Amino acid sequence: MKVLQMTSSNSATFTILTTSDIHGFRCPPDRSPSLCDWKRMCALTSLILDKKRQHGSSLLWIDNGDLYQGSPISDYFMKQIRDRKTGTHPMTQWLAAAGCDAFVPGNHEFNFGRGAIQLVSAGAPCPWLSANIVVRETLEPFFGKPYRIWTSKAGIRVAVLGLTTAYIPHWELPGHIEGLAFLPAVEAARKWVPYLREKQGADIVIVSYHGGLESDPATGESTEPCTVENEGCRLCTEVNGIDVLLTGHQHRRIEGQAINGTAIVQPSVYGSYLGEAQLMLARSDDGRWTVQGAYTRLIPVTAADDSEAPEWLKPHMEELNQWMDRPLGHMATNMLIANAHEARISKHPFIQWLNEVQMNAAGTSVALTALMDNHAPGFGSMVTMRDIAANYPYPNTLTVLKLNGHQVKLALEETAKYFALDDKGQIIVHPAYLSPKPQPFHYDMWEGIEYTLDISRPPGERVTRLLFDGAPLTTDQVLEVAMNHYRASGSGGYAMMLEAPIARQYSVEITDLMAEALLSKDVWHVELHVNWHVTGGSISR
Numbered sequence: 001m002k003v004l005q006m007t008s009s010n011s012a013t014f015t016i017l018t019t020s021d022i023h024g025f026r027c028p029p030d031r032s033p034s035l036c037d038w039k040r041m042c043a044l045t046s047l048i049l050d051k052k053r054q055h056g057s058s059l060l061w062i063d064n065g066d067l068y069q070g071s072p073i074s075d076y077f078m079k080q081i082r083d084r085k086t087g088t089h090p091m092t093q094w095l096a097a098a099g100c101d102a103f104v105p106g107n108h109e110f111n112f113g114r115g116a117i118q119l120v121s122a123g124a125p126c127p128w129l130s131a132n133i134v135v136r137e138t139l140e141p142f143f144g145k146p147y148r149i150w151t152s153k154a155g156i157r158v159a160v161l162g163l164t165t166a167y168i169p170h171w172e173l174p175g176h177i178e179g180l181a182f183l184p185a186v187e188a189a190r191k192w193v194p195y196l197r198e199k200q201g202a203d204i205v206i207v208s209y210h211g212g213l214e215s216d217p218a219t220g221e222s223t224e225p226c227t228v229e230n231e232g233c234r235l236c237t238e239v240n241g242i243d244v245l246l247t248g249h250q251h252r253r254i255e256g257q258a259i260n261g262t263a264i265v266q267p268s269v270y271g272s273y274l275g276e277a278q279l280m281l282a283r284s285d286d287g288r289w290t291v292q293g294a295y296t297r298l299i300p301v302t303a304a305d306d307s308e309a310p311e312w313l314k315p316h317m318e319e320l321n322q323w324m325d326r327p328l329g330h331m332a333t334n335m336l337i338a339n340a341h342e343a344r345i346s347k348h349p350f351i352q353w354l355n356e357v358q359m360n361a362a363g364t365s366v367a368l369t370a371l372m373d374n375h376a377p378g379f380g381s382m383v384t385m386r387d388i389a390a391n392y393p394y395p396n397t398l399t400v401l402k403l404n405g406h407q408v409k410l411a412l413e414e415t416a417k418y419f420a421l422d423d424k425g426q427i428i429v430h431p432a433y434l435s436p437k438p439q440p441f442h443y444d445m446w447e448g449i450e451y452t453l454d455i456s457r458p459p460g461e462r463v464t465r466l467l468f469d470g471a472p473l474t475t476d477q478v479l480e481v482a483m484n485h486y487r488a489s490g491s492g493g494y495a496m497m498l499e500a501p502i503a504r505q506y507s508v509e510i511t512d513l514m515a516e517a518l519l520s521k522d523v524w525h526v527e528l529h530v531n532w533h534v535t536g537g538s539i540s541r
């Protein structure tokens, strides 16, 4: 009867729920890694279903992307679909179970290639919306109509337009996005938002943008280099008529804020929060609804300890558990990582092993890698796919760049910025790598060259020793260096990588290379040889 009461009055509310960057319900880093955090999934599902029951046609739920990558379960089934060219993905089943109204693809959806994305989107229980991902030849939206319009029982017309960070070509393998173009989000919004208002008669326009904010919403001060990675603030200031901007991609918690009259929200990561936007509307004499105000908030999602995995998930978990627990190899050397910070300051055998895997696969004598996660456990004596996933949670592939000595030095100077000294002279992580989110994956450790980073010296002057083959590396000497595609694309401030020619690219993932290497030998002995030092301070413990 609630709906009838609302239609008879001249005021109404409308609710938008948003989730973003769920990353296959990856377990938060402080928890022991498992296939996915299905307890949190259950809690989020009941929260959404309760709200749907409560609000009926006056509510929509939009998932804002980066759903299909990030946990063992999401990645495994994306690869299955990619390789078998068929199959149902558990995250698709989750969207159906919780009644998703629309999905906006994020950048990570492309990690498994265009074919996998097409299969997954074709089997989706709701439309995929992205106005700025277009077919290069026609400039038509790749996923079809990039908006949907719903009319509530009270007669409120709500338009939802999808947008995706346009920075994807900077990270993705060219083969994964062949034939596609990624237009700036602002450009696409300028075209579509007025159309939705004027031609489609939308009373409410929601933009769901898998991208973030490039400036501080309170001060307007820019917080990062001006690229098309994050255009949220420009969307609010340069495009008129957006009532609510749902954001994501940066894994931030943003609620209760507005830019230029547009309410904004960002619901963190891994399904830890449900974002909610409430719109208050009034009906004028001509019967049209207009938005009077909007506010946003985040609802924490608390998992219940006694919850059970949903029936539809169980067979997927069984299949994956078997695959994850297959023994791949044995380590005679202790490769457990007790303290990630120490493993970045004093060379750890796990890092040496990982770099050697990359060098062997790519046929180079130099490689670099980061220790991707602050909770990476290293390897115990028996290694399984589960251990690999815990240490290397990204679907990165391998690239070989031809770097000259000057570029190698620039890259090492960039990596040395990861550290700072505290007032006790201890080497700590520079705050810029801790907030708004920890970025340990931007600190690289190299194999095949010798170097010293002196953190007591100013940034840009910290490389005090740099040798290749026992002799100082000259500025024009060229080395083939193996690294992941993410770094080779210049991500993390490594602009020098973009200037280096690509020697080779591989489509196999680094986690698969690790598994192949482990399978190739019964027992591994890793003899640590220390080729780099971080000096200039003591190690903080």
Ligand SMILES: [Zn+2]
Pocket (backbone or CB within 6 Å): 021, 023, 066, 106, 108, 249, 250, 251
């Ligand atoms: Zn994300």
